[in-house]
Amino acid sequence: MSITTLAVIGAGTMGHGIAQVAAAHGLNVLLHDVSLDLIHAARERIRRGLERMAEKGKVVNVELALGRITAATQVEDVSLADFVIEAVVENAEVKGDLFRRLDAVCRPHVILASNTSSISITRLAAATQRPDKVIGLHFFNPVPVMSLVEVIRGMQTSDATLRTTITLAETLGKTPVEVKDTPGFIANRMLLPFINEACYALMEGVASAENIDKVAQLGFNHPMGPLALADLIGLDVCLAILEVLHRELGEDKYRPCPLLRKYVEAGWLGRKTGKGFYSYREQ
Ligand code: 3HC
Numbered sequence: 542m543s544i545t546t547l548a549v550i551g552a553g554t555m556g557h558g559i560a561q562v563a564a565a566h567g568l569n570v571l572l573h574d575v576s577l578d579l580i581h582a583a584r585e586r587i588r589r590g591l592e593r594m595a596e597k598g599k600v601v602n603v604e605l606a607l608g609r610i611t612a613a614t615q616v617e618d619v620s621l622a623d624f625v626i627e628a629v630v631e632n633a634e635v636k637g638d639l640f641r642r643l644d645a646v647c648r649p650h651v652i653l654a655s656n657t658s659s660i661s662i663t664r665l666a667a668a669t670q671r672p673d674k675v676i677g678l679h680f681f682n683p684v685p686v687m688s689l690v691e692v693i694r695g696m697q698t699s700d701a702t703l704r705t706t707i708t709l710a711e712t713l714g715k716t717p718v719e720v721k722d723t724p725g726f727i728a729n730r731m732l733l734p735f736i737n738e739a740c741y742a743l744m745e746g747v748a749s750a751e752n753i754d755k756v757a758q759l760g761f762n763h764p765m766g767p768l769a770l771a772d773l774i775g776l777d778v779c780l781a782i783l784e785v786l787h788r789e790l791g792e793d794k795y796r797p798c799p800l801l802r803k804y805v806e807a808g809w810l811g812r813k814t815g816k817g818f819y820s821y822r823e824q
Contacts, residue, residue: 544709545569548613548622548647550639552583554775554813555656556628558684561587562713564606565594565685571622573613580612590685620646624709626678628656631781636660637668644669652702654678658778659725659785662695672697676706679726680715682774690715691726724789729782732770733795736779739767740798743818750818768818771801772811780805 545568549560552574560570560583574580588607594600613619616639625643629635636655643653652674655665666675677693690710694703703719710717720726725733739753747753754766763770771779780802786795804810804817811817 544623544705544712546571546621546623547709548573548619548625550616550619550625550627550643551629552580553628553630554682555680555684557583557586558590558682559626559628559656559680560610561590561594561606562685562715564609565591565600566713568609568712570610571613571619572610573616573619575614577612577614580614584610584612594685616642617646619643620648622647622651624652624654624705626654626656628680631658631660631778633660633664636665640665640668640675644671650674652676652705654706656680658729659782661724661789662693662722663697666695666697673699674702676702677720677722677726678706678710679728681728688714688716689728690717691720691728692717693720693722693726695722725782725786730786733779733782733786736767736771736774737783737795737798737801740771740801743768744798744800772817772819772821774811775813776801776804776810776817 547563547568548571549556550573552572560572563570572580572583591600591603591606595603600606619625625647627636627639629639636657640653654676655662656679657677658679662675662677666672669675675695676698679691679693681687681689692706692710707717742748742753743750750768754769757763757766780797783795783797787797808814809816812821815822
Protein backbone atom coordinates (compact mmCIF):
# COMPACT_ATOMS: atom_id res chain seq x y z
CA MET A 542 0.00 0.00 0.00
CA SER A 543 1.54 3.32 -0.98
CA ILE A 544 1.34 6.21 1.46
CA THR A 545 0.93 9.64 -0.14
CA THR A 546 -1.23 11.40 2.44
CA LEU A 547 -0.33 11.35 6.11
CA ALA A 548 -2.65 12.65 8.83
CA VAL A 549 -0.94 14.15 11.87
CA ILE A 550 -3.29 14.58 14.82
CA GLY A 551 -2.09 17.34 17.15
CA ALA A 552 -0.09 20.36 15.99
CA GLY A 553 1.99 20.81 19.14
CA THR A 554 5.69 20.26 19.77
CA MET A 555 5.83 16.75 18.29
CA GLY A 556 2.96 17.00 15.79
CA HIS A 557 4.32 20.07 14.02
CA GLY A 558 7.76 18.45 13.80
CA ILE A 559 6.34 15.24 12.30
CA ALA A 560 4.30 17.29 9.80
CA GLN A 561 7.42 19.30 8.87
CA VAL A 562 9.49 16.18 8.21
CA ALA A 563 6.69 14.49 6.23
CA ALA A 564 6.12 17.55 4.02
CA ALA A 565 9.88 17.93 3.49
CA HIS A 566 9.97 14.30 2.30
CA GLY A 567 7.22 14.87 -0.27
CA LEU A 568 4.15 13.56 1.57
CA ASN A 569 0.85 15.42 1.67
CA VAL A 570 -0.06 16.19 5.28
CA LEU A 571 -3.46 16.69 6.86
CA LEU A 572 -2.59 18.52 10.07
CA HIS A 573 -5.34 18.29 12.64
CA ASP A 574 -5.87 20.32 15.79
CA VAL A 575 -8.93 21.68 17.52
CA SER A 576 -8.61 25.26 16.21
CA LEU A 577 -7.33 27.01 13.10
CA ASP A 578 -5.28 29.33 15.34
CA LEU A 579 -3.29 26.36 16.69
CA ILE A 580 -2.73 25.02 13.17
CA HIS A 581 -1.64 28.44 11.88
CA ALA A 582 0.82 28.80 14.77
CA ALA A 583 2.19 25.33 13.92
CA ARG A 584 2.54 26.33 10.23
CA GLU A 585 4.69 29.29 11.25
CA ARG A 586 6.95 27.02 13.30
CA ILE A 587 7.08 24.60 10.38
CA ARG A 588 7.99 27.44 8.00
CA ARG A 589 10.90 28.46 10.24
CA GLY A 590 12.01 24.82 10.56
CA LEU A 591 11.83 24.28 6.79
CA GLU A 592 13.86 27.46 6.25
CA ARG A 593 16.55 26.07 8.55
CA MET A 594 16.49 22.79 6.61
CA ALA A 595 16.73 24.74 3.33
CA GLU A 596 19.76 26.68 4.64
CA LYS A 597 21.47 23.31 5.18
CA GLY A 598 20.39 22.03 1.74
CA LYS A 599 18.06 19.47 3.38
CA VAL A 600 14.87 20.69 1.67
CA VAL A 601 14.61 22.06 -1.84
CA ASN A 602 11.59 24.35 -1.82
CA VAL A 603 10.06 25.70 1.38
CA GLU A 604 6.84 26.97 -0.27
CA LEU A 605 6.31 23.67 -2.07
CA ALA A 606 6.74 21.73 1.19
CA LEU A 607 4.43 24.12 3.09
CA GLY A 608 1.86 23.80 0.30
CA ARG A 609 1.62 20.08 1.03
CA ILE A 610 0.17 20.80 4.48
CA THR A 611 -3.61 21.16 4.78
CA ALA A 612 -5.38 22.26 7.94
CA ALA A 613 -7.96 19.83 9.36
CA THR A 614 -10.03 21.14 12.26
CA GLN A 615 -12.38 18.13 12.45
CA VAL A 616 -11.32 14.51 12.97
CA GLU A 617 -13.62 13.70 10.01
CA ASP A 618 -11.34 15.84 7.77
CA VAL A 619 -8.64 13.13 7.89
CA SER A 620 -10.92 10.36 6.59
CA LEU A 621 -8.96 10.03 3.30
CA ALA A 622 -5.51 9.77 4.90
CA ASP A 623 -3.40 6.71 3.98
CA PHE A 624 -1.72 6.57 7.42
CA VAL A 625 -2.45 8.40 10.68
CA ILE A 626 0.01 9.50 13.37
CA GLU A 627 -1.54 10.72 16.61
CA ALA A 628 0.53 13.18 18.68
CA VAL A 629 -1.88 14.72 21.20
CA VAL A 630 -1.53 15.23 24.95
CA GLU A 631 0.01 12.31 26.91
CA ASN A 632 -3.25 11.14 28.49
CA ALA A 633 -4.56 7.60 28.06
CA GLU A 634 -8.26 8.60 28.18
CA VAL A 635 -7.84 11.40 25.61
CA LYS A 636 -5.83 9.16 23.29
CA GLY A 637 -8.24 6.22 23.71
CA ASP A 638 -11.20 8.42 22.81
CA LEU A 639 -9.34 9.80 19.79
CA PHE A 640 -8.46 6.31 18.55
CA ARG A 641 -12.15 5.37 18.79
CA ARG A 642 -13.07 8.39 16.66
CA LEU A 643 -10.26 7.82 14.14
CA ASP A 644 -11.30 4.19 13.82
CA ALA A 645 -14.81 5.31 12.95
CA VAL A 646 -13.78 7.80 10.24
CA CYS A 647 -10.69 6.25 8.59
CA ARG A 648 -10.85 3.63 5.86
CA PRO A 649 -10.54 0.06 7.20
CA HIS A 650 -7.06 -0.68 5.78
CA VAL A 651 -5.49 2.48 7.26
CA ILE A 652 -2.88 2.13 10.02
CA LEU A 653 -3.39 4.24 13.15
CA ALA A 654 -0.05 5.03 14.83
CA SER A 655 0.54 6.77 18.15
CA ASN A 656 3.51 8.94 18.99
CA THR A 657 2.90 8.19 22.66
CA SER A 658 6.02 8.27 24.80
CA SER A 659 4.80 5.73 27.38
CA ILE A 660 1.15 4.70 27.06
CA SER A 661 0.34 1.07 26.17
CA ILE A 662 -0.21 0.53 22.42
CA THR A 663 -2.20 -2.61 23.25
CA ARG A 664 -4.59 -0.46 25.29
CA LEU A 665 -5.02 2.11 22.49
CA ALA A 666 -5.56 -0.71 19.98
CA ALA A 667 -8.34 -2.14 22.15
CA ALA A 668 -10.29 1.10 21.65
CA THR A 669 -10.60 0.27 17.93
CA GLN A 670 -12.07 -2.41 15.70
CA ARG A 671 -8.66 -2.74 13.95
CA PRO A 672 -6.19 -3.67 16.72
CA ASP A 673 -3.93 -5.38 14.14
CA LYS A 674 -3.47 -1.97 12.46
CA VAL A 675 -2.55 0.02 15.57
CA ILE A 676 1.13 0.62 16.34
CA GLY A 677 3.46 2.98 18.21
CA LEU A 678 5.71 5.32 16.23
CA HIS A 679 7.64 7.33 18.78
CA PHE A 680 9.61 10.32 17.49
CA PHE A 681 12.17 12.38 19.38
CA ASN A 682 12.31 16.11 19.94
CA PRO A 683 13.29 18.08 17.88
CA VAL A 684 11.75 15.75 15.31
CA PRO A 685 13.56 17.20 12.25
CA VAL A 686 16.93 16.71 13.96
CA MET A 687 16.70 13.39 15.81
CA SER A 688 17.09 10.33 13.61
CA LEU A 689 15.65 7.66 15.97
CA VAL A 690 12.07 6.43 16.01
CA GLU A 691 10.88 3.65 18.29
CA VAL A 692 8.41 1.34 16.57
CA ILE A 693 6.22 -0.33 19.17
CA ARG A 694 4.26 -3.44 18.45
CA GLY A 695 1.11 -3.97 20.51
CA MET A 696 -0.10 -7.49 21.36
CA GLN A 697 -2.30 -7.60 18.26
CA THR A 698 -0.21 -5.56 15.80
CA SER A 699 0.24 -7.53 12.56
CA ASP A 700 3.50 -8.19 10.70
CA ALA A 701 2.14 -6.22 7.72
CA THR A 702 1.45 -3.18 9.94
CA LEU A 703 4.97 -3.40 11.38
CA ARG A 704 6.55 -3.61 7.88
CA THR A 705 4.53 -0.68 6.49
CA THR A 706 5.37 1.46 9.52
CA ILE A 707 9.09 0.69 9.29
CA THR A 708 9.03 1.58 5.58
CA LEU A 709 7.26 4.87 6.36
CA ALA A 710 9.82 5.72 9.05
CA GLU A 711 12.63 5.11 6.57
CA THR A 712 10.84 7.22 3.94
CA LEU A 713 10.90 10.04 6.51
CA GLY A 714 14.66 9.64 6.83
CA LYS A 715 14.48 8.06 10.30
CA THR A 716 16.15 4.99 11.77
CA PRO A 717 13.48 2.71 13.27
CA VAL A 718 14.16 0.50 16.28
CA GLU A 719 11.60 -2.17 17.13
CA VAL A 720 10.60 -2.21 20.79
CA LYS A 721 8.17 -4.29 22.86
CA ASP A 722 5.05 -2.68 24.29
CA THR A 723 6.29 -2.04 27.83
CA PRO A 724 5.93 1.13 29.94
CA GLY A 725 8.21 3.90 28.62
CA PHE A 726 9.48 1.56 25.89
CA ILE A 727 13.32 1.80 25.81
CA ALA A 728 14.19 5.48 25.45
CA ASN A 729 12.03 6.97 28.17
CA ARG A 730 12.64 4.07 30.55
CA MET A 731 16.32 5.05 30.41
CA LEU A 732 15.99 8.82 30.04
CA LEU A 733 13.33 9.73 32.59
CA PRO A 734 15.07 8.22 35.64
CA PHE A 735 18.12 10.28 34.60
CA ILE A 736 16.07 13.49 34.37
CA ASN A 737 14.25 12.62 37.62
CA GLU A 738 17.55 12.10 39.46
CA ALA A 739 18.76 15.49 38.23
CA CYS A 740 15.55 17.02 39.69
CA TYR A 741 16.23 15.33 43.05
CA ALA A 742 19.83 16.63 43.00
CA LEU A 743 18.52 20.14 42.35
CA MET A 744 15.83 19.83 45.05
CA GLU A 745 18.41 18.61 47.59
CA GLY A 746 20.71 21.52 46.74
CA VAL A 747 23.54 19.28 45.57
CA ALA A 748 24.36 21.75 42.79
CA SER A 749 22.75 24.52 40.74
CA ALA A 750 20.75 23.67 37.61
CA GLU A 751 23.57 25.07 35.48
CA ASN A 752 26.16 22.90 37.19
CA ILE A 753 24.04 19.74 37.09
CA ASP A 754 23.66 20.25 33.34
CA LYS A 755 27.33 21.10 32.92
CA VAL A 756 28.26 17.71 34.41
CA ALA A 757 26.27 15.88 31.73
CA GLN A 758 27.53 18.13 28.94
CA LEU A 759 31.20 18.14 29.83
CA GLY A 760 31.40 14.82 31.67
CA PHE A 761 29.30 12.65 29.32
CA ASN A 762 29.42 14.74 26.12
CA HIS A 763 25.63 15.08 26.08
CA PRO A 764 24.52 17.95 23.79
CA MET A 765 22.46 19.40 26.64
CA GLY A 766 22.07 18.61 30.34
CA PRO A 767 19.06 16.72 31.80
CA LEU A 768 17.32 19.82 33.18
CA ALA A 769 17.62 21.77 29.91
CA LEU A 770 16.42 18.64 28.11
CA ALA A 771 13.43 18.37 30.46
CA ASP A 772 12.57 21.98 29.57
CA LEU A 773 12.77 21.04 25.88
CA ILE A 774 10.57 17.95 26.29
CA GLY A 775 8.07 19.75 28.57
CA LEU A 776 7.96 19.20 32.33
CA ASP A 777 4.31 18.07 32.13
CA VAL A 778 5.31 15.41 29.60
CA CYS A 779 8.22 14.29 31.82
CA LEU A 780 5.89 14.03 34.81
CA ALA A 781 3.27 12.09 32.82
CA ILE A 782 5.88 9.57 31.64
CA LEU A 783 7.29 9.12 35.15
CA GLU A 784 3.78 8.54 36.49
CA VAL A 785 3.22 5.78 33.92
CA LEU A 786 6.60 4.18 34.76
CA HIS A 787 5.94 4.42 38.51
CA ARG A 788 2.38 3.11 38.34
CA GLU A 789 2.94 0.32 35.84
CA LEU A 790 6.39 -0.94 36.85
CA GLY A 791 5.64 -0.36 40.53
CA GLU A 792 9.18 0.53 41.54
CA ASP A 793 10.15 3.41 43.84
CA LYS A 794 13.01 4.34 41.55
CA TYR A 795 10.47 5.86 39.14
CA ARG A 796 8.73 8.03 41.80
CA PRO A 797 8.44 11.53 40.30
CA CYS A 798 10.53 14.11 42.15
CA PRO A 799 8.29 16.46 44.23
CA LEU A 800 10.11 19.48 42.74
CA LEU A 801 9.10 18.39 39.22
CA ARG A 802 5.50 18.09 40.42
CA LYS A 803 5.64 21.59 41.96
CA TYR A 804 6.97 23.12 38.73
CA VAL A 805 4.14 21.52 36.77
CA GLU A 806 1.59 22.74 39.34
CA ALA A 807 3.02 26.25 38.94
CA GLY A 808 2.56 26.07 35.18
CA TRP A 809 6.32 26.13 34.65
CA LEU A 810 6.38 23.58 31.86
CA GLY A 811 9.68 24.49 30.20
CA ARG A 812 10.33 26.21 26.90
CA LYS A 813 6.72 26.13 25.77
CA THR A 814 5.60 28.34 28.67
CA GLY A 815 8.76 30.46 28.78
CA LYS A 816 9.81 29.07 32.18
CA GLY A 817 10.99 25.73 33.50
CA PHE A 818 14.30 25.03 35.17
CA TYR A 819 15.52 27.95 33.06
CA SER A 820 13.81 31.12 31.88
CA TYR A 821 13.17 31.59 28.15
CA ARG A 822 11.11 34.76 28.42
CA GLU A 823 13.65 36.98 26.68
CA GLN A 824 13.52 34.76 23.53
N1 3HC B 1 13.88 22.10 12.11
C1 3HC B 1 14.94 21.84 11.31
N2 3HC B 1 16.21 21.83 11.74
C2 3HC B 1 16.43 22.12 13.04
C3 3HC B 1 15.40 22.39 13.94
C4 3HC B 1 14.08 22.38 13.42
N3 3HC B 1 13.01 22.61 14.20
N4 3HC B 1 15.94 22.62 15.16
C5 3HC B 1 17.26 22.51 15.03
N5 3HC B 1 17.57 22.20 13.74
C6 3HC B 1 18.90 21.93 13.20
C7 3HC B 1 19.75 23.15 13.03
O1 3HC B 1 19.54 23.75 11.77
C8 3HC B 1 21.16 22.57 13.14
O2 3HC B 1 21.51 21.94 11.89
P1 3HC B 1 23.06 21.61 11.51
O3 3HC B 1 23.58 20.62 12.52
O4 3HC B 1 22.97 21.02 10.13
O5 3HC B 1 23.78 22.91 11.57
C9 3HC B 1 20.99 21.47 14.17
O6 3HC B 1 19.60 21.14 14.15
C10 3HC B 1 21.38 21.90 15.57
O7 3HC B 1 20.62 23.07 15.92
P2 3HC B 1 21.24 24.36 16.64
O8 3HC B 1 22.64 24.61 16.13
O9 3HC B 1 20.27 25.47 16.57
O10 3HC B 1 21.25 23.97 18.14
P3 3HC B 1 22.22 23.07 18.96
O11 3HC B 1 23.48 22.72 18.26
O12 3HC B 1 22.30 23.77 20.27
O13 3HC B 1 21.36 21.73 19.11
C11 3HC B 1 19.65 20.33 19.86
C12 3HC B 1 20.08 21.75 19.63
C13 3HC B 1 19.51 19.62 18.50
C14 3HC B 1 18.27 20.38 20.53
C15 3HC B 1 20.72 19.58 20.71
O14 3HC B 1 20.96 20.30 21.88
C16 3HC B 1 20.30 18.18 21.08
O15 3HC B 1 20.46 17.24 20.29
N6 3HC B 1 19.78 18.03 22.32
C17 3HC B 1 19.31 16.71 22.81
C18 3HC B 1 17.94 16.46 22.26
C19 3HC B 1 17.39 15.16 22.76
O16 3HC B 1 18.00 14.39 23.50
N7 3HC B 1 16.16 14.87 22.33
C20 3HC B 1 15.44 13.68 22.77
C21 3HC B 1 14.47 14.07 23.83
S1 3HC B 1 13.57 12.67 24.40
C22 3HC B 1 12.19 12.66 23.45
O17 3HC B 1 11.94 13.49 22.63
C23 3HC B 1 11.24 11.55 23.72
C24 3HC B 1 9.97 12.07 24.32
O18 3HC B 1 9.05 11.00 24.39
C25 3HC B 1 10.14 12.63 25.70
